[in-house]
Amino acid sequence: MSQRPQALFAMTAENVPQVFPPEVLARLRESVDIDPALVARDFTDPGVRDVLARTEILVTGWGCPRLDEAVLDAAPRLRAVLHSAGSVKSFATPEIWRRGIAVSSAAAANALPVAEYTLAMILLAGKDVLAARDRMRATRTSSGWGVVPGIGNYGRSVGIIGASRIGRRVLELLRPFDLRPALTDPYVDEREAAALGVPLLPLDDLLRTSDIVTVHAPETPETHHMIGRRELALMPDGAVLINTARGALVDHDALVAELRAGRLSAILDVTDPEPLPADSPLYDLPGAFVTPHLAGSQGNELARLGRTVAEEAERLLTGGKPAYAVDLAALERAA
Ligand SMILES: NC(=O)c1ccc[n+]([C@@H]2O[C@H](COP(=O)([O-])OP(=O)(O)OC[C@H]3O[C@@H](n4cnc5c(N)ncnc54)[C@H](O)[C@@H]3O)[C@@H](O)[C@H]2O)c1
Numbered sequence: 001m002s003q004r005p006q007a008l009f010a011m012t013a014e015n016v017p018q019v020f021p022p023e024v025l026a027r028l029r030e031s032v033d034i035d036p037a038l039v040a041r042d043f044t045d046p047g048v049r050d051v052l053a054r055t056e057i058l059v060t061g062w063g064c065p066r067l068d069e070a071v072l073d074a075a076p077r078l079r080a081v082l083h084s085a086g087s088v089k090s091f092a093t094p095e096i097w098r099r100g101i102a103v104s105s106a107a108a109a110n111a112l113p114v115a116e117y118t119l120a121m122i123l124l125a126g127k128d129v130l131a132a133r134d135r136m137r138a139t140r141t142s143s144g145w146g147v148v149p150g151i152g153n154y155g156r157s158v159g160i161i162g163a164s165r166i167g168r169r170v171l172e173l174l175r176p177f178d179l180r181p182a183l184t185d186p187y188v189d190e191r192e193a194a195a196l197g198v199p200l201l202p203l204d205d206l207l208r209t210s211d212i213v214t215v216h217a218p219e220t221p222e223t224h225h226m227i228g229r230r231e232l233a234l235m236p237d238g239a240v241l242i243n244t245a246r247g248a249l250v251d252h253d254a255l256v257a258e259l260r261a262g263r264l265s266a267i268l269d270v271t272d273p274e275p276l277p278a279d280s281p282l283y284d285l286p287g288a289f290v291t292p293h294l295a296g297s298q299g300n301e302l303a304r305l306g307r308t309v310a311e312e313a314e315r316l317l318t319g320g321k322p323a324y325a326v327d328l329a330a331l332e333r334a335a
C-alpha cells in the first residue's frame with residue numbers, strides 16, 4: 001500500500017491530460033496517490049465514492065460538481081481542495097471552510113496569460129494595428145500611410161480598472177514601456193497604490209484621462225454594467241476600451257452606440273452574452289475587435305495550472321503554508 005495520501009480528480013475528464021500532462025502528473029504523484037483515469041463528475045458513482053472515502057486531497061478543475069455537505073460527509077479524511085483553474089465560486093460551499101479544509105486555487109497562474117494578452121492588445125491598440133489591417137484589406141494597398149498622426153505608444157495613458165491579480169500583473173508588465181498607467185479600485189488606498197507605484201484615481205477621472213482603459217475587476221453585483229453609457233461618454237475621442245474580465249461589466253448596448261458613432265474602439269475577449277449571438281453588431285463594427293474568451297490559460301499554458309497544484313500539494317504535505325489559499329471571505333465577495 002502506498003504511503004502517499006490519496007487524491008482524486010474532480011473536473012471535466014478531457015481537461016485532465018491538458019492540465020496535467022505526463023511531467024506535471026508525475027510531479028503531482030510524487031506527493032499524492034492519484035489515478036488520472038478516475039475523474040469524479042458524480043460523487044455518488046460507486047467507484048468514485050469508494051476512493052472519496054479515503055481521499056485527503058481533492059484536485060478540482062473546470063466542471064467540478066458542487067462540494068455540498070453530502071459530498072463532504074462522504075469524504076471524512078479530506079484535508080485540502082486544490083483547484084487547477086481560477087474561481088472556486090461554481091462549486092465551493094462555505095461548509096468546506098467550516099470543516100477546516102484548506103482551499104487553494106491556481107488563479108494567480110491563470111492571471112499571467114490574461115495579463116500578457118492585455119499587454120499585447122495595449123501595444124497593438126497604441127499603433128492602431130488592428131484597424132490598419134482592416135483598412136489595408138478594404139483598400140487593397142499598403143501605400144499612402146506615411147507617418148500616421150495620432151498613434152503611437154510613447155507617453156500613452158493606460159487606465160487599469162481593478163488591482164486584482166490580473167490588474168497587478170498588467171501593471172508589472174507595463175513597467176518597461178513609456179506608458180503612463182493609472183489605477184482605479186475602491187478597495188485600494190493611496191498607500192497601497194503608492195507601493196504599487198501608480199496614481200490612484202476615481203473611476204470617472206480615470207476614464208476622462210486614459211487613452212486606453214483596461215477592465216480587470218471581478219463580476220459582482222457592484223460591478224455589473226460599471227461601464228455604461230455615462231462612463232463611456234467620459235472617455236476621450238479615439239480612446240480604446242479593453243475588456244478581458246467579464247462581459248457584464250460593460251453595458252453592450254451603450255458600447256455598440258459609441259462604436260457606431262465611431263468615437264471609441266473596443267477590444268473584447270469577453271462579451272455579454274457568451275457565446276456572442278450570430279447577429280451581434282460587434283462582429284462587423286469597425287472599431288470592435290473581439291476574441292472568443294481565450295485570454296486565460298489555453299494550450300500549453302494549461303500545464304502551468306497543473307504545476308501550480310502539484311507544487312501546492314507538495315508544500316501542504318511537507319508542512320508548508322499554502323501559497324495560493326482562497327479564504328471564505330473571497331468566496332463570499334464573489335457571490
Ligand atoms: N478572459 C479570461 O479568460 C479570464 C481569465 C481569468 C480571469 N478573468 C476575469 O478577469 C477578472 C479579474 O480576475 P482576477 O482573478 O485578477 O480577479 P481578483 O479576484 O483578483 O479581483 C479581486 C479584486 O478586484 C478589485 N475590485 C473589486 N471590485 C472592484 C471595483 N468595483 N472596481 C475596481 N476594482 C474592483 C479588488 O481589488 C479585489 O481585491 C475577473 O473578472 C475574472 O473573471 C478572465
Ligand SMILES: O=C(O)[C@H](O)COP(=O)(O)O
Pocket residue numbers: 085086087088110293296297
Ligand atoms: O474563463 C475564464 O475567464 C478563466 O479561464 C477563468 O475562469 P474561472 O475563474 O472560472 O476558472
